[in-house]
Amino acid sequence: MVINIKAWDVTPVILCGGSGTRLWPLSRNSFPKQFLALTGKTTLFQQAVNRLQHINDPSIKLNGLLIVANEEHRFLILDQLRETENVKAKLLLEPVARNTAPALTLAALQSIKDGEDSILVVTPADQSVQDQISFSKNIHNAIQVAAEGSIVVLGIKPTKPDTGFGYIQKDKTKGDHEEYKVLNFTEKPDLTNAKDYIKSDSYFWNSGMFVLRASVWLKAIQVLSPDIYEATQKAFIQKTIDDVFIRPDEEAFEAIPSNSIDYAVIEKCPSSIFDIKMVALDSNWNDLGSWDAVWQVGIKDKYQNVCYGDTLTENTSNSLIYANHRLVTTMGINNLVVIETSDALVIADRNQSQEIKVIVDKLKLSKRGEGVLHRKVIRPWGWYDNLDEGTNFKVKRIQVSPGASLSLQRHLKRSEHWIVIKGIAEVICNDKKITLKENESTYIPLGSKHRLSNPGKDALEIIEVQSGHYLGEDDIERFDDFYGRLKDK
Template sequence: MLLPVIMAGGSGSRLWPMSRTFYPKQFLTLFGEQSMLQSTIHRLKGLEHESPLVICNEEHRFIVAEQLRQGAYEHSGILLEPAGRNTAPAIALAAIHALKKNEDALLLVLAADHVILDTPAFCESIERAIPLAEKGKLVTFGIVPSHPETGYGYIKAGKAVGDFSSLVDAFVEKPNLEKAKEYVDSQQYLWNSGMFLFKASRYLAELEKFRPDILESCQLALEHIDHDLDFIRVDKDAFLSCPDESVDYAVMEKTHEAVVVPMDAKWSDVGSWSAIWEISDKDKNQNVIKGDVLVDDSQGCYINSQSKLIATVGVNNLVVIETKDAVLVANKDTVQDVKNIVGQLKEFNRTEHLQHREVYRPWGSHDAIAEGRRFHVKRVTIKPGERTARQIHFNRAEHWIVVSGTARVRKGDDEILLAENQSIYIPIGISHSMENPGKVPLVVIEVRSGDYLGEDDVIRLEEYRAGY
């Protein structure tokens, strides 16, 4: 039976300002009601499979866990990478881990940040690939191109090995437009999807042949693992010694066992705002509208509002994205250059590329409402049954006002129960924590005051739920 391996790593900048380092695109809800990670798992319902294994970066673990909980998705664990080392090591970790439970594990490797609109066609291609993988082939899925695309790599199909598959003749880097047209016209080339199907043992055998250094590092990393709730932590030092390499470079371009199966499932890696515009539903003026938006005499635009009204008059071919702390306005034909803005944010030591104004924690979230000299106001939401870590601040005091729900506050040696419209003062240097003992979300306004209000002014007396 298939073991889906969902790769939910990466922190791309191409969909800024919605995508951030600490909240990348795989966690965004761009289509329908589900995030891209949730949609990746949901489309597996048409296949017989084991509960998926999810691989993500350590810093994204709570987002992954929460999205799996929200979707009520069963899973085989969340495998944490201490740092990104590309797809070859990530898949190696999954393969080694899978073999501990099943010596004949068949891995279906999927990226969590792709859009596939034709789920039956997706499942059909995988069903066709299973017999090949069971025979020891390393299967990659090639997307049937709908147009000459310069943003994707290509796979050249060689000799047929069945009705629906061919040997891989070559992997080709992203071409220029002229080459892309040649590839599409020849009908020999497919887009490289980055999805794979193979036996775990077969992949590791090929990895040992071509990149034994990667295999050794991953084996060492899994010799000492730490199970923490649903999280599976590997040995940090061993994994950080692993080379950074893609599965294409490490194995697929070198092996003689690579086979490509075509997939025509309305696929996109949604690598830009223009790509999202292309596959989204449009109004009569070819506009894609999300959120609170008014348009007048505007055509061919993608407009997405998260918190404020956006109004456009007499504009064409624009991308307008509004979040709580940033607004992007770009020509739809040049959105690939959004990464240049992210580069400037890094250069100027700004934080808008790192995380959104609203930050998610294992216990809930906090959203910065206002800040100025010597004060900072946040809205804090704590989920039922959850609590914050017990902590001390040495440079700021805090006032907490309960907006809705009930709060159980630990202040020094005292325990106080607060109802709606009640408040409490936390002086500098006093240990404190807050818990939601109720059945509905607890919403609190937190007012910080002091000379220094940074997040690093904290000593945690306990690391609640594997890290605050």
């Protein structure tokens, strides 16, 4: 006899925004921490994808991923998805950052549009969860509670009186699916209250993960934050669709008030008509909100050091050393964070590493590019690395992926010299088209319409020498582009 069991209709949602300034200089606006491999060989974003793919079982009908991300990161996300097997995803692209409440509203609207009233499993893209079996069990419990109409928040048992987390106060009575009624929320308490919370079994950290029906979220935000709901719905109705890219209307989206899921809805629920529950997440979770957190989850040597890259330590203990570009050596240090990249070096007390965002704010105020961009910049066609720069010149190493092309463009303030060091280049310059092989070069005069393409099956690499009185990245006029950037300056 065959028993048909109705499967829950579940849609995983990954919130992929955030700049990760607390992990500067490795994490920057153009390449935030979710796209970094901080706790293994795969990135935090890829780990989130794999984690959600593996909650599937006969009781779940798992739909394709909905990923809400910044427009700037769309091709970076696609590249990382290609490295993950059997993933179907749609990308909801935000033209500007508006925090997590509008992001989840976009996902819920898309889910309702796609079909049934799906149960959304919502997670940030930048967390570490090391116990997949426990994670899947906890999510299954939360799905069953959410199926009955409740909003479910995943809670973490506190390990210390941390003032950087929001706290959930739960009831003492446990339900059939390991859930508890939520009594109250406290956002980032002072140290005295945090210490009191640790002594009680009633308080958990808010993980930022939620499980709820799409319709329940839409109703909750319509009632509790109607300005966000109405503005987001307007932007979504006026969306455009380009393959897997879903773009809400830019002008309408910019008018959406910026607010988090917690402030806009979740923290208002205990005193509202919306039932909110908590399921404990006992899966070795870490939000990687500081370099100290990266040290905590890292593999330690006998001196309690966590080292990445080309490092050499002597009389060093309890420290995190991250060498990204060159050899880093340490001697006679304890409890420090040492993070090296090609253009920046951080040395900090591990206990103060969460305050690195103060340095980032100062860099931005002084308009220094290191606060936003890496020396090596990812582009949809490949990447470029700024090797050297001086008065009236800049030297770049450029890699173009097989079959990829830069836009047809021109510069009004600089000329360029290109030297092929690897692969085959197809070059358009005004009305001429030429093919260059290794050790061959060409010159692109100021004001010329030009395009660089890679017609080969291997990566193309060139050295570009720019010369002119202004060498900023905004000196570009695009005439044809495969990546939807014609409106960019």
